[in-house]
Amino acid sequence: MKELWKTLFQIFWTFFKISPVTFGGGFAMIPLIEKEIVEKRKWLDSEEVADVFALSQSIPGAVAINSATFIGHRIGGVKGALAAMMGVSVPTFLIVLALGASYLFIHDHPKLEAAFVSIRVTIVAIIVYAAIKIAKTAIVDKTTFCIMLAGVPALFFVHPIVSILLGALTGVLVVFIKKKMGYQQKKKNDPAANPDYFMGAGI
Amino acid sequence: MVLWELFHTFFSMGFLSFGGGYAMMPFIDAAVTKYGWMSSEQLTNMIAIAGMSPGPIAANSAILVGYSTAGISGAILSAVAILLPSVILVLTVATFFIKWHHNPLVEAIFYGLKPLVTSLIIFAAISFAQSNHLVAFDISFRSISLWLIFALSLFAFLKLRWNPIYVIVLSGLLGVTLYS
Incomplete structure (x- = not known):
């Protein structure tokens, strides 16, 4: 029993230390996970870590949270998963809360308002950058290009949830029809071998 | 609620x-x-x-x-x-x-x-x-400077590959200089 709590605390503490480096996406964690979890604790090997990150991208949610939860689960089951998830979330929760609270405290200051006039435009640029980055891995042929093109005007009329479901459905239908018609599907890249992966986690 | x-x-x-x-x-x-x-x-x-x-x-x-x-x-x-x-x-x-x-x-x-x-x-x-207000196409100092900040930010991300945090902070400093 005592052993279990010790392991759970170690899992929590390891991710607690790694968490603040996840500036701009979960992939920044990989080198530290290698160091702390593979080399120091020997909980997993490098191959398993790569596999966890590949799997994390195919599940909704942030890569940092998903991969930590997966790794925690491998080490300590459901309790380990929860310990890892809390370890990775608590530090960034506190940091973002502190920043948000200080912003709300002084947001009436004219200088801060002036700063945010410019920052808001930079945020639009970041979103455009995110779109370009993700398009590079998402748009692989004419069909995917058409889905992207049709998706933008459609979003003025349907809720994002509906659009996501429609996108997934279109994907399944297209792949099914192409198979029926005898088109060879292109072999997809293994996301684990492709660090510039689709989710745009680098941003 | x-x-x-x-x-x-x-x-x-x-x-x-x-x-x-x-x-x-x-x-x-x-x-x-x-x-x-x-x-x-x-x-x-x-x-x-x-x-x-x-x-x-x-x-x-x-x-x-x-x-x-x-x-x-x-x-x-x-x-x-x-x-x-x-x-x-x-x-x-x-x-x-x-x-x-x-x-x-x-x-x-x-x-x-x-x-x-x-x-x-x-x-x-x-x-x-x-x-x-990035879509306002009037010729005023504000909208032209905002478009420039947009272009510079995008350039910093795409070509210079700067970390977004630095770009946000620099943009904020520029905002303080230009608009306060």
Whole structure:
């Protein structure tokens, strides 16, 4: 029993230390996970870590949270998963809360308002950058290009949830029809071998 | 009930949160408008702060929206709401579908999902450009300088590959110089 709590605390503490480096996406964690979890604790090997990150991208949610939860689960089951998830979330929760609270405290200051006039435009640029980055891995042929093109005007009329479901459905239908018609599907890249992966986690 | 609105917004968003934080902005924007939590400009400020902090952009934005609408309890509730789906899905996949990402059906879903996620981000860019007056084509110092800041920021990301945090901070300093 005592052993279990010790392991759970170690899992929590390891991710607690790694968490603040996840500036701009979960992939920044990989080198530290290698160091702390593979080399120091020997909980997993490098191959398993790569596999966890590949799997994390195919599940909704942030890569940092998903991969930590997966790794925690491998080490300590459901309790380990929860310990890892809390370890990775608590530090960034506190940091973002502190920043948000200080912003709300002084947001009436004219200088801060002036700063945010410019920052808001930079945020639009970041979103455009995110779109370009993700398009590079998402748009692989004419069909995917058409889905992207049709998706933008459609979003003025349907809720994002509906659009996501429609996108997934279109994907399944297209792949099914192409198979029926005898088109060879292109072999997809293994996301684990492709660090510039689709989710745009680098941003 | 604000807390319930926050919870079910971010909980359902958590289940569909594909494609990194920025694809989630249309969801958050829709909910913020529907429930009248804040203006689009304020939301953009929150997203800027979310981008300046470590951690996932979507979760950070949820925490900030929760905090500014309902204080600490709103922040905690929104964080739990957006994290819970991750935990549920990861545990389900880890227990039952460990080869999930090699499944042909999952691959087919992603084939259609990825371009749609791109549309979501493009849509987010358009609506945030609109709500932050980037689409005003008048010849004034303000709109020309804003367009220049936009172009410079994009250049810094695409060509210079600067870290977004530095670009946000530099942009803020430029804003203080130009607009105060």
